[in-house]
Amino acid sequence: MHKTILFFGLLLGLMLAGLGCGKEDKPTIIKGRITDRKTGEPIEGAAITFGVVNTIKGLDKYTTQFCGLSDANGAFNCTLEGRYSISEIRKGGYIVHEKNLPIVEGQENNLDIKMVPRDGFLRLNIKNDMGQHDTIYAYIYSLIGDIEGSGSEGSLKTYPVILQTGDTYMEILQLASPETVAVRWGFNKLNYYQVDFAFQDSILVVPNDTTTYILSY
Numbered sequence: 572m573h574k575t576i577l578f579f580g581l582l583l584g585l586m587l588a589g590l591g592c593g594k595e596d597k598p599t600i601i602k603g604r605i606t607d608r609k610t611g612e613p614i615e616g617a618a619i620t621f622g623v624v625n626t627i628k629g630l631d632k633y634t635t636q637f638c639g640l641s642d643a644n645g646a647f648n649c650t651l652e653g654r655y656s657i658s659e660i661r662k663g664g665y666i667v668h669e670k671n672l673p674i675v676e677g678q679e680n681n682l683d684i685k686m687v688p689r690d691g692f693l694r695l696n697i698k699n700d701m702g703q704h705d706t707i708y709a710y711i712y713s714l715i716g717d718i719e720g721s722g723s724e725g726s727l728k729t730y731p732v733i734l735q736t737g738d739t740y741m742e743i744l745q746l747a748s749p750e751t752v753a754v755r756w757g758f759n760k761l762n763y764y765q766v767d768f769a770f771q772d773s774i775l776v777v778p779n780d781t782t783t784y785i786l787s788y
Contacts, residue, residue: 618640621636691776698734700787746776754771
């Protein structure tokens with residue numbers, strides 16, 4: 572009788588252990604479709620990468636897992652080899668509207684991912700008309716973060732421009748639109764956290780058009 576109870580106790584323990592392991596080892600599957608947010612058309616060739624975490628000897632190790640490219644229907648399918656951490660989806664001429672995907676670990680996740688085309692252009696003209704300074708520091712960044720698909724919150728371009736009197740510098744930036752960007756500049760070197768700029772302005776970039784901004788000093 573004692574041996575029988577011991578046997579069934581051992582059997583029950585193994586069954587519970589097996590169930591527990593199965594739950595932990597259940598893979599996270601991420602699949603879905605990537606489309607153009609404005610047209611609804613599928614996007615082919617979007618590169619999909621996920622960040623994953625694996626615990627090795629009690630320490631979390633963060634790595635990336637490339638899951639290939641979306642097909643002609645915009646579809647993709649990926650089984651993560653670790654715990655979900657972050658996601659990155661890239662396609663030339665597009666940005667991702669969703670920054671954080673709603674991933675549930677250990678389950679199959681079906682996602683509808685929207686990408687927004689960079690279909691607006693900002694033509695920046697910097698002109699040295701007065702000749703009082705030969706170097707200007709310009710800082711251009713997004714004002715509206717990820718609404719309307721900007722996704723470009725933060726710096727778009729920071730650089731010094733050196734011009735002699737009468738010279739002009741021109742650059743075209745491609746943006747997801749409608750997109751509002753700030754143009755801030757001065758004659759001292761700027762940084763991301765600087766608040767007091769010598770000059771600042773904002774400009775709206777509209778879809779399927781080029782907006783020109785002239786910075787004259």
